[in-house]
Amino acid sequence: MEVLARDGEARAGLxxxxxxxxxxxxxxPVGTKGTVKGLTPADLRGAGAGIILGNTYHLYLRxxxxxxxxxxxxxxxxxxxxxxxxDSGGFQVFSLAKTRKISERGVRFASxxxxxxxxxxxxxxxxxxxxxxxxxxxxxxxxxxxxAARGYHEDSLRRTARWARxxxxxxxREDQALFGIVQGGLHEDLRRxxxxxxxxxxFPGYAVGGLSVGESREEMLQTLAATALMLPWESPRYFMGIxxxxxxxxxxxLGVDMFDCVLPTRLARHGAALTPDGRLxxxxxxxxxxxxxxxxxxxxxxxxxxxxxxxxHLVREDELLGHRxxxxxxxxxxxxxxxxxxxxxxxxxxxxxxxAWISRYETAR
Amino acid sequence: MEVLARDGEARAGLxxxxxxxxxxxxxxPVGTKGTVKGLTPADLRGAGAGIILGNTYHLYLRxxxxxxxxxxxxxxxxxxxxxxxxDSGGFQVFSLAKTRKISERGVRFASxxxxxxxxxxxxxxxxxxxxxxxxxxxxxxxxxxxxAARGYHEDSLRRTARWARxxxxxxxREDQALFGIVQGGLHEDLRRxxxxxxxxxxFPGYAVGGLSVGESREEMLQTLAATALMLPWESPRYFMGIxxxxxxxxxxxLGVDMFDCVLPTRLARHGAALTPDGRLxxxxxxxxxxxxxxxxxxxxxxxxxxxxxxxxHLVREDELLGHRxxxxxxxxxxxxxxxxxxxxxxxxxxxxxxxAWISRYETAR
Ligand SMILES: [Zn+2]
Ligand SMILES: [Zn+2]
Numbered sequence: 001m002e003v004l005a006r007d008g009e010a011r012a013g014l015x016x017x018x019x020x021x022x023x024x025x026x027x028x029p030v031g032t033k034g035t036v037k038g039l040t041p042a043d044l045r046g047a048g049a050g051i052i053l054g055n056t057y058h059l060y061l062r063x064x065x066x067x068x069x070x071x072x073x074x075x076x077x078x079x080x081x082x083x084x085x086x087d088s089g090g091f092q093v094f095s096l097a098k099t100r101k102i103s104e105r106g107v108r109f110a111s112x113x114x115x116x117x118x119x120x121x122x123x124x125x126x127x128x129x130x131x132x133x134x135x136x137x138x139x140x141x142x143x144x145x146x147x148a149a150r151g152y153h154e155d156s157l158r159r160t161a162r163w164a165r166x167x168x169x170x171x172x173r174e175d176q177a178l179f180g181i182v183q184g185g186l187h188e189d190l191r192r193x194x195x196x197x198x199x200x201x202x203f204p205g206y207a208v209g210g211l212s213v214g215e216s217r218e219e220m221l222q223t224l225a226a227t228a229l230m231l232p233w234e235s236p237r238y239f240m241g242i243x244x245x246x247x248x249x250x251x252x253x254l255g256v257d258m259f260d261c262v263l264p265t266r267l268a269r270h271g272a273a274l275t276p277d278g279r280l281x282x283x284x285x286x287x288x289x290x291x292x293x294x295x296x297x298x299x300x301x302x303x304x305x306x307x308x309x310x311x312x313h314l315v316r317e318d319e320l321l322g323h324r325x326x327x328x329x330x331x332x333x334x335x336x337x338x339x340x341x342x343x344x345x346x347x348x349x350x351x352x353x354x355x356a357w358i359s360r361y362e363t364a365r
Numbered sequence: 366m367e368v369l370a371r372d373g374e375a376r377a378g379l380x381x382x383x384x385x386x387x388x389x390x391x392x393x394p395v396g397t398k399g400t401v402k403g404l405t406p407a408d409l410r411g412a413g414a415g416i417i418l419g420n421t422y423h424l425y426l427r428x429x430x431x432x433x434x435x436x437x438x439x440x441x442x443x444x445x446x447x448x449x450x451x452d453s454g455g456f457q458v459f460s461l462a463k464t465r466k467i468s469e470r471g472v473r474f475a476s477x478x479x480x481x482x483x484x485x486x487x488x489x490x491x492x493x494x495x496x497x498x499x500x501x502x503x504x505x506x507x508x509x510x511x512x513a514a515r516g517y518h519e520d521s522l523r524r525t526a527r528w529a530r531x532x533x534x535x536x537x538r539e540d541q542a543l544f545g546i547v548q549g550g551l552h553e554d555l556r557r558x559x560x561x562x563x564x565x566x567x568f569p570g571y572a573v574g575g576l577s578v579g580e581s582r583e584e585m586l587q588t589l590a591a592t593a594l595m596l597p598w599e600s601p602r603y604f605m606g607i608x609x610x611x612x613x614x615x616x617x618x619l620g621v622d623m624f625d626c627v628l629p630t631r632l633a634r635h636g637a638a639l640t641p642d643g644r645l646x647x648x649x650x651x652x653x654x655x656x657x658x659x660x661x662x663x664x665x666x667x668x669x670x671x672x673x674x675x676x677x678h679l680v681r682e683d684e685l686l687g688h689r690x691x692x693x694x695x696x697x698x699x700x701x702x703x704x705x706x707x708x709x710x711x712x713x714x715x716x717x718x719x720x721a722w723i724s725r726y727e728t729a730r
Pocket of ligand 1: 330
């Protein structure tokens with residue numbers, strides 16, 4: 001990771017991966033099951049996506065890491081030959097499973113698909129991610145709810161650090177980076193302890209996990225601010241789970257380089273589009289006869305080729321093309337927001353620009 | 366319509382429309398609600414689709430012909446600027462409506478969307494199709510079930526002829542062709558009567574309707590053969606409702622120029638792909654680890670960019686991208702089959718080629 005420009009705590013940089021260079025800050029669209037809902041790799045590239053995220057939890061269960069390995073890796077299987085990151089699956093175990101049992105060895109859980117029992121250990125999730133073959137893999141961590149007791153966070157972050165060590169020991173692919181994850185809830189001292197334990201093990205990049213999990217936005221930003229300041233300057237910083245435009249600009253201002261969220265793609269499936277003037281719900285009847293472009297400032301295929309009225313019709317009729325075109329726009333919009341942020345950071349004008357951007361986004365209509 | 370080559374009864378020709386020239390025989394993918402499931406106009410063009418069909422019934426109800434007219438026409442609304450045909454909506458009234466009431470004036474029916482009552486008259490469906498603005502519009506016809514009594518077919522075809530006259534009288538757009546429709550069930554003499562009445566009114570093109578509605582394939586071909594022989598040579602011939610590869614080759618051999626069916630797109634949504642070696646159901650477990658292309662002889666984006674294993678994964682997980690990629694292939698495959706047919710007709714080798722093609726398709730596996 002090369003930091004090219006700094007503006008306050010915000011940074012613009014370059015991250016080299018075996019599948020290409022990523023300009024940061026960068027938003028990673030989520031390709032849950034080896035596909036970003038409805039989009040092809042060519043669409044993603046056209047939308048300006050720099051790096052894609054794959055979900056180990058889902059791919060391990062369906063179609064199975066062995067099958068993906070037989071195909072070569074997740075790049076070959078899905079046709080996306082650009083940079084890719086896989087999570088460890090831990091977050092899904094903690095958010096999706098109705099039953100799970102954590103031990104020092106790992107975490108047992110019931111599959112969300114068929115209820116079958118599985119156990120993720122640091123060694124297994126590392127091997128699975130080596131099979132998937134993304135450029136960046138993540139350590140297995142526990143992500144407790146923000147409101148868990150302090151004592152629980154303490155025990156958990158220490159176990160997560162021990163798991164991180166086991167992941168690093170198990171990791172052998174030289175063409176894949178393994179990132180550590182900092183936990184500790186909303187407690188600044190626990191964040192510091194988690195960070196120190198993780199940095200002590202030593203990773204080429206660090207993620208801030210356990211935020212965006214139910215706490216207020218203010219608490220999230222406060223905790224992130226304190227944590228980010230302590231992270232090694234020369235390593236990429238990945239904030240797990242933010243994808244709304246305002247949140248993106250806020251975490252960038254705190255020095256985050258990478259972030260992911262299903263929000264832009266999920267909104268699209270619900271008929272909502274992101275624009276500089278706020279979120280548009282295309283099911284709203286005012287769009288039925290609006291023959292203007294979705295976002296007049298956007299250069300994506302959706303905004304240059306179709307009207308709001310047509311998109312509103314597709315959304316109302318639950319047509320596949322509606323999901324596809326809105327997903328394409330939302331990914332393009334979010335990638336473009338990051339591109340603008342990089343430019344402003346390089347010009348040293350990030351803070352004022354972001355303030356104005358957020359003000360327009362939040363006050364329009 | 367210019368007939369360029371004849372091979373037995375099969376013909377290869379050119380059909381000029383205000384939105385471009387169509388090479389015949391041609392398959393028309395169905396864009397029910399102003400979109401061919403999951404595909405953009407650029408996709409359709411890339412797949413080799415020459416002319417698209419829009420459904421008046423659906424567009425009249427959702428989003429409404431007035432709204433489409435405000436957008437300009439269905440070309441402007443949907444972004445497809447190539448040749449387009451709209452049906453009259455009659456077929457959907459007879460196939461979808463739980464209740465309908467036919468009178469000399471027209472047909473009353475309950476909307477499939479909300480049960481609201483509407484009446485299609487020859488004048489209304491003609492005006493609606495003028496609002497939609499396709500290159501080719503169809504007269505309002507009644508399409509009785511194949512097994513209706515002979516007397517019913519007789520009454521019905523005569524009413525359909527009277528409706529056809531009213532459609533022609535109501536039709537005023539000079540940049541739009543209005544085609545007549547021949548009915549008459551499986552009765553050769555009634556087909557002749559319907560054809561004579563329709564040709565007497567005089568249309569720039571003729572459709573054979575009321576087949577592919579429950580009769581056997583043999584009965585269908587026999588009736589079509591007798592009817593097609595009587596159609597004016599210089600006019601385009603449209604067979605309503607065929608889209609399986611074998612059926613396409615059979616109706617082409619009887620002198621049909623155009624045909625439509627939801628089959629290729631519907632199959633895709635159910636996870637099935639058309640190939641020269643028959644229909645593949647990608648839910649079948651034998652494709653889970655099949656890393657070869659879907660159809661090794663196909664040059665579409667799906668077959669050149671993805672493996673059967675990946676497509677099988679998408680289909681099993683009901684992913685949007687799976688529907689999209691299979692739809693793209695099935696449309697490409699069907700368009701390509703028509704392209705091959707045109708070539709064989711021009712070479713005078715159609716019959717032997719079609720026989721061999723069907724034999725491979727039907728005997729493989
Ligand atoms: Zn856009
Ligand atoms: Zn293909």
